[in-house]
Structures are given as structure tokens and as C-alpha cells.
Amino acid sequence: MVKKGDLPSKTCAQCGKPFAWRKKWEKVWNEVRFCSDRCRGEAKRKPG
Template sequence: MRRKGDLPTKTCAQCGKPFAWRKKWERVWDEVRYCSDRCRAEAKRGRAG
């Protein structure tokens, strides 16, 4: 088992905060850009308007 500090991290494209790898993102980690559903929704709303 890995420690939380050993997991890979990315920076959210919307809010700029760092976030860590999650098991549910295991297969799509390269495609993950946002730390949460809220940031993803805000990014979509910002592009459309």
C-alpha cells in the first residue's frame, strides 16, 4: 500500500489547487484535468458563455 504523499499529483485546470491520484481515476489518470465535478462544471460554463 502506498502512502498518500507518494501518490502522483496534478494541478486543477480550473481552480489551480493540487489534487492527488484516486483509485477511481486509475484507468483515466492521463485525461483527468479537474479536481472535482464542481470545477469541471465551472469550466464548461465559462467556455459556453
Template sequence: MPPMRRKGDLPEKVCAQCGRPFAWRKKWERVWDEVRYCSDRCRAEARTARRRDTAEG
């Protein structure tokens, strides 16, 4: 079993939608390079913003 890690030692990213920092989660272990948003809410808001931008243009 690997040694325990402290939350402060986990890698962090900044959410592309809200700009808040968020830490690595076990469920993101295999896709951490692809994770861009801190939550489902931010991902949904980014989608609606993208649709709104393409509809205006």
C-alpha cells in the same frame, strides 16, 4: 496484493480550473492521463466559462 502506498507518494496534478493540487484516486486509475479537474464543481465551472466565452465572441 501490491504494497501499500502513502498519500504523499501518490502522483499529483494541478486543477485546470481552480489551480489547486489534487492527488491520484483509485477511481481515476484507468483515465489518470485524461483527468484535468479536481472535482465535478470545477469541471462544471469550466464548462460554463467555455460557453460564456464562445457566446461573447
């Protein structure tokens, strides 16, 4: 059993909060930039 603290983590490109690895991101972890759909949507709406 892997402990939550042992999982890799990243910082969200939109909100700046840290988020941990999830099983559904197993194959695309290198491509994940946002912690949630909300942050991904906000990043698309902002110019630049």
C-alpha cells in the same frame, strides 16, 4: 501500503489547486484535468 504523499498529483485546470491520484481514476489518469465535478462544471460554463 502506498502513502498518500507517494501518489502522483496534478494541478486543477480550473481552480489551480493540487489534487492527488484516486483509485477511480486509475485507467483515465492521463485524461483527468479537474479536481472535482464542481470545477469541471464551472469550466464548461465559462466561455473560452
